[in-house]
Amino acid sequence: MWTRGLRSGGTLIAVLGVSACTTLPRSGPDDKAIRQEAAFHIQGPKAGNPLLDYALVDLTPNVLSYFPQKPATSLSAGFGSKRSGPPSVSLGVGDVVEVSIFESAAGGLFVPADAGSRPGNYVTLPRQTIDTGGNLSVPYAGRIRAAGRSMAQVQADIERRLADRAIEPQVVLNLVESRSSQISVLGDVNSPAKFETTPNGDRVLDAISRAGGITASGAESYITLQRNGTSATVLFNTLLEKPEENIYLYPGDTIFVNRERRTFLALGASGLTGRIDFEESNITLAEAVGKSGGLLDASADPGQVFVYRLVDPAILARMGIPVDFKAGTGYPVIFRSNMRDPSAYFLAQSFPMQDKDILYVSNADAVELTKVFNIVASATSTVSGTATDVVLTSNPSRAFRK
Template sequence: MRPSGKAYLVSLTATLLALSGCSTLPHSGPDNRAIESQASVYLAAQKQEQAPYALVDLTPNVLAFFPLESRKSLSSGFGPSRKGPPALPLGVGDVVSITLFESAAGGLFIPADAGSRPGNFITLPNQTVDTRGLINVPYAGSIRAAGRLPEEIRADIEQRLADRAIEPQVVINLVQSRSSQISVLGDVNSAAKIEINPSGERVLDAISAAGGLSAPGREVYVTLQRGSTTATVPFEELLSNPRENIFLYPGDVVYVNRERRTYLAFGASGLSGRVDFDESNLTLAEALGKVGGLLDSRADAAQIFLYRLVDTATLARMGVQVEGNAGKAGGQYPVIFRLNLRKPDGLFLAQKFAMHDKDILYVSNSDSTEVTKFLAVVNSVTSGVAGPATDAALIRSAERTLR
């Protein structure tokens, strides 16, 4: 007697389960049963063992706790440096050359019997501004140099020598600047300390002097540190917005950092794998677009999940209390955000929710997709054995059973 459709389905399912363990079927490698049975030690997961996490539906109220990053700027944070190059006073460690002129021979520095000469001047040996900020000039004494412009020092020396030399004139040349330097570090081809040109050095000039970038520009961030003030901008922002390419000041530190920001995409999306941000501010809507959106034949638009570690302080402000060790101050707690694109405002929420580095995006399959998978397996086994009529009856029976 021919079994009923439901009984046939049960029998067929049992047969499929039996065949799945048959060693005669082809395998690409050891299956889970072989691995478990031959393990010398097996620590099985207990029923109660499960990583804790919080599930948060993405709503307008939740967006307030995860705003898009504000646009970072150098031009708005360092004041005068965006107007022009800095004045460069002398500082400790600078090496200077001093030349003294007199209008006639027979003065303080040029003896009367000096004879024919192209000019009445002498050049003193090079001097280094000492740790007290001083240099020494014969008959003028110790001169404060640190923090003063060469023109100020020149006038001071001329005034001190006015009653001893014949109409003295002074020329000061900077031989080596050690106080007016900037440092360029990080992902450049040749990290270095660079002397600031009197005409001014901008941020891109300093990076160029250090050999340029050693990483792709779209993944690079540039940090400028001046005293206690620090600001960071994407490298591409320096290129696209000339206002951000500001002048540098002595003592500035330029740090170039490659930061490859990526997220992982899995499930019923058009593309699975690791995806680069490319942009400095990437939203959830843009992240879905970069992976090809949702697969119409598989995805459940109401079940889009984003996995992220969130600091407990933010969760506390949201009213989510985390207990135990995971809730310690400064810690991070696993959170799954759920986006429902079946709601009319779903795309607006996705457009305002910022992606973070190392986020995991998962698009769930719809329930009908799982039914279709099962029926495809059943149909592949029964086709050619029971015939089309039996297949049709079996499919109807499977649908009633899975309901």
């Protein structure tokens, strides 16, 4: 009777299994239907073969030497700190200036004798823009070279030219609008704009402040300074931590603020899975494991901690790994750290993570075995329960026997 019930239960399970393919709810078509309905199917490699060739590299002190911490960038090294003071600003093409000429007495070239109630003994010329040739015009003095010269130099030049015509002339040059001495602040700031440089000089943080400040965290904001075809980049927090990096700006400088959200992906038997922000400028493998919740005691294999990364083939060549890959595309490499070894934590603390790395913690072998046992136990329990139900159904009176 038991054998017959078990056989009947197996038949019932088979029937239910077949009917489940078409009757159980789904959120979409199954993989079999997708394959059958496809007009073309470009198959991947056979089972057991990887989609890509890759290198497996165990993390050792020798390997670590090829992947040092990213060197800190510097503005002061590239452009000089200029601690002596702000740069001297000269006049330039496009600047709008106003020239006032004073004479010591009436009856001169610019102040007539019958000035009457005229206020003061000077005349102010109409505002003018320094032309593309770098010149401005002053009556009786002619064209005066202004671009590239200081205001004091231009004033002295005008006075010299008028000395034999006006009565002890004195010239005051007023800069109405400085268009040649501007700096630009662009990117991830609240109010990107162009600003005129101030006489006392502007530093990098001054310009960013005038643009409303950065819009993201200082640990994710990079500041690029461009000057005369040269550029240098530094982390915003570095400007705060190292005052010597907060250098003076020059006319024509451009500051670009860029938020670089640096993340890694944590998968496998770690406490947290998903995309995780660096939050700091640089983190190590040990810190990445900590940020992802550590290794789960119940499932993780500490000896199998992996980092997936595309590595410059030139670095692998220096390591003696033969790779045949186009330069710049990156070669797939999996770094393995055996954290069962106590000394491996020192290496992990020195191995730098990179943006878009994948951290994968493998399950322990015992976990996989437990999964198999659970499946077997679940299947055995289901079959046994079904067989009992079939027996009771075939002979309902047994259910009421004591």
